Amino acid sequence: MKIIDLRSDTVTQPTPAMREAMAKAPVGDDVYGEDPSINALEELAASKVGKESGLFVPSGTMGNLIAMLSHCGRGDEIILGKRAHTFLYEGGGISTLGSVHSAQILEQPDGSLALDDIEAAIRPDDVHAPRTRLVALENTHNRCGGTFQPPAYVAAVSEFAHTRRLKVHVDGARIFNAAVAQGVDVKELTGPADSVTFCLSKGLCAPVGSVLCGSREFIAEGRRWRKHLGGGMRQAGILAAAGIVSINEMVDRLAEDHARARRLAVSLGHFPQLVLDPGSPATNMLFINLAENAGVDAQQVADALRARDVLVGVTGKRRFRLVLHYWISDADVESVVVAFGEALA
Numbered sequence: 525m526k527i528i529d530l531r532s533d534t535v536t537q538p539t540p541a542m543r544e545a546m547a548k549a550p551v552g553d554d555v556y557g558e559d560p561s562i563n564a565l566e567e568l569a570a571s572k573v574g575k576e577s578g579l580f581v582p583s584g585t586m587g588n589l590i591a592m593l594s595h596c597g598r599g600d601e602i603i604l605g606k607r608a609h610t611f612l613y614e615g616g617g618i619s620t621l622g623s624v625h626s627a628q629i630l631e632q633p634d635g636s637l638a639l640d641d642i643e644a645a646i647r648p649d650d651v652h653a654p655r656t657r658l659v660a661l662e663n664t665h666n667r668c669g670g671t672f673q674p675p676a677y678v679a680a681v682s683e684f685a686h687t688r689r690l691k692v693h694v695d696g697a698r699i700f701n702a703a704v705a706q707g708v709d710v711k712e713l714t715g716p717a718d719s720v721t722f723c724l725s726k727g728l729c730a731p732v733g734s735v736l737c738g739s740r741e742f743i744a745e746g747r748r749w750r751k752h753l754g755g756g757m758r759q760a761g762i763l764a765a766a767g768i769v770s771i772n773e774m775v776d777r778l779a780e781d782h783a784r785a786r787r788l789a790v791s792l793g794h795f796p797q798l799v800l801d802p803g804s805p806a807t808n809m810l811f812i813n814l815a816e817n818a819g820v821d822a823q824q825v826a827d828a829l830r831a832r833d834v835l836v837g838v839t840g841k842r843r844f845r846l847v848l849h850y851w852i853s854d855a856d857v858e859s860v861v862v863a864f865g866e867a868l869a
């Protein structure tokens with residue numbers, strides 16, 4: 525019996541094309557800059573998002589951390605969202621490893637940071653205050669429901685930040701979901717910012733890795749930080765080969781995940797015990813609440829679903845997250861609806 529795993533798109537397995545590419549990948553010592561597959565991936569990634577250079581890193585967390593350590597120095601401050609992945613789920617790496625402070629702003633429902641709030645968070649030039657150096661966005665925004673921000677917003681924040689001599693980093697773990705959902709070239713979402721991290725190992729199905737992209741000078745600095753952090757890998761072209769397949773073959777099809785997420789939302793919306801977030805799903809994630817009178821909590825429902833070979837994320841006492849991805853078919857969506865019906869009965 526197939527397990528239908530909706531906990532995250534990080535559970536995706538590499539595709540057959542990836543496994544084949546991995547087996548055949550030419551490799552070398554990447555710390556010497558001699559891995560042809562990594563060099564090809566970094567070039568491809570940078571050109572895809574409209575930047576000069578790319579840096580292959582083991583994870584999104586390391587990509588964001590390297591970006592922040594490269595943009596900021598000891599005692600600097602980053603303006604970011606209260607529900608940002610970089611703030612909530614990356615171990616506070618900027619402070620433990622970089623002595624960098626953060627100013628957290630509550631996001632708007634779509635995951636954006638309001639310009640007025642950013643402006644209010646910028647510190648005065650005063651010895652009492654840390655120095656504001658960077659604004660960090662997240663697109664799509666995970667905790668805000670897989671919501672996306674449009675090109676005009678990224679451009680407006682970047683222009684606003686640049687006139688105040690601040691840099692802009694985009695945690696674009698799922699930036700291709702944001703681009704595909706809006707029908708725009710991803711460069712429109714990354715071009716105005718100074719740097720972006722995107723993940724190969726989520727909806728794009730590669731087994732490992734993310735790419736940090738930015739200017740040549742910025743990536744040269746990032747390469748130093750990657751080595752400091754122990755992220756200098758050797759014949760990792762085996763992994764990069766899968767990442768190349770991700771970028772070339774897996775981006776456009778994300779629209780299928782979004783469509784399945786919408787279909788699942790419509791079907792689950794028929795259960796009176798379930799309340800969907802307004803506007804959900806924006807991309808491949810579905811956040812669902814249990815109605816107050818449901819008589820069960822989310823963990824009990826998740827356990828009942830697990831007994832029916834369906835795995836969902838529990839993100840609160842009455843809240844679930846369901847994430848659609850390459851390995852979830854139309855038939856699986858039907859099975860999930862049946863399983864919910866039984867679990868809620």
Ligand SMILES: Cc1ncc(COP(=O)(O)O)c(C=O)c1O
Binds near residue numbers: 584695
């Ligand atoms: C928005 C966002 N940023 C960054 C990350 C970190 O990626 P990784 O798990 O590869 O460190 C995640 C992981 O789920 C994420 O959702």
